[in-house]
Amino acid sequence: MPDLFPTGIEKDAVARAIRTRRSIQLFRPEKPDPALVRQAVDLARWAPNHKLTEPWRFYVLGEETSRRLAERNAELVRADLGDGAAENKLKRWLGIPGWLALTCRKTEDSFREREDYAACCCAAQNMMLFLWSHGVGMKWTTGPVTRDPEFFKILDISDQKEFVVSLFMYGYPADTPVTERAGVEEHLVVLG
Ligand SMILES: Cc1cc2nc3c(=O)[nH]c(=O)nc-3n(C[C@H](O)[C@H](O)[C@H](O)COP(=O)(O)O)c2cc1C
Numbered sequence: 001m002p003d004l005f006p007t008g009i010e011k012d013a014v015a016r017a018i019r020t021r022r023s024i025q026l027f028r029p030e031k032p033d034p035a036l037v038r039q040a041v042d043l044a045r046w047a048p049n050h051k052l053t054e055p056w057r058f059y060v061l062g063e064e065t066s067r068r069l070a071e072r073n074a075e076l077v078r079a080d081l082g083d084g085a086a087e088n089k090l091k092r093w094l095g096i097p098g099w100l101a102l103t104c105r106k107t108e109d110s111f112r113e114r115e116d117y118a119a120c121c122c123a124a125q126n127m128m129l130f131l132w133s134h135g136v137g138m139k140w141t142t143g144p145v146t147r148d149p150e151f152f153k154i155l156d157i158s159d160q161k162e163f164v165v166s167l168f169m170y171g172y173p174a175d176t177p178v179t180e181r182a183g184v185e186e187h188l189v190v191l192g
Contacts, residue, residue: 017129022179024137027171031097032136034060037170040127041100047122053105055116056123057162059155061099068154069167070094073145097171100138101146101155102127103162120165127168137173140166 002010041058049055061069070093078086104120107113128138145151146164 013133014129017133021128021132022137022176023139024171024173024176025139025169026174027097027137027169028174029095029097030172032131032171036131036134036136037098037100040130043130044123044127047119047126049119049122050115053112053116053119055105056120056165057103057105057157059101059103059157061101061155065154066096066099067094069099069145069151072148072150072154073143076144076148096169098169100168100170102165102168103157104165105162106160117165124166124168131170135172136170137176138168138170140168142166
C-alpha cells in the first residue's frame with residue numbers, strides 16, 4: 001500500500017513528476033492516445049485562475065492543420081535561413097507526433113491579462129506534468145510562427161481576441177535531455 005496523504009496523493013508522486021519532467025524535442029513515432037490528451041486538457045483547466053476567468057483555449061491540431069502549420073513555419077524559416085534549413089525544418093515538424101496550441105483571451109485591462117496569462121501558464125504545467133506521468137513529453141515553443149498572422153488563419157482564430165501562450169509539440173520521448181538548475185539557495189530568501 002503506497003504512503004498516501006489525506007488527499008489520496010502518493011507522497012512524493014508530484015515531486016517526482018516535477019523533478020523528472022523535461023522539455024522533449026526528439027520523439028518516437030507513435031501518437032499518444034487522443035483520450036489521454038483530452039484528459040490532460042481537462043486537468044489543465046483545474047489550474048488556479050483569478051476571478052475564475054478560465055482564459056484559456058486548447059487547440060489539438062489534427063493532421064491537416066499540423067501539416068499546414070509545418071509548411072507555414074518552413075516558409076518563415078526559408079525567408080530567414082534559406083532552402084536547406086526550411087526543408088530540414090519541414091521534415092522535422094512533419095515527423096512530430098502531436099501538436100497542441102494553448103491561447104489566452106485578450107483583455108482591455110492589462111493587469112487582468114497578466115493574471116490570465118499566469119493562469120494559462122499554470123494550466124500548461126498541469127498538462128505537462130500529467131502527460132509526463134503517463135510517459136508523454138512536451139516541448140513548449142514560442143517561435144516566430146506563433147506570432148504570425150497566418151498562424152491564426154490556419155487555426156481559424158482571431159488575433160484580436162486571443163494570443164498564443166504556447167505551441168506544444170508532444171509525444172513519447174526518444175531522448176530525455178538533462179537540464180540544470182542553480183542551487184535553491186540562489187533563489188530563496190528566508191526573512192526573519
Ligand atoms: C514561456 C516559455 C517559452 C519557451 N519557448 C521555447 C521555444 O521557443 N523553444 C524551445 O526549444 N524551448 C522553449 N521553452 C522551453 C525551455 O527552453 C525549457 O523549459 C528550458 O530549457 C528548461 O528545460 P526543461 O523544461 O527540460 O527543464 C519555453 C519555455 C517557456 C516556459
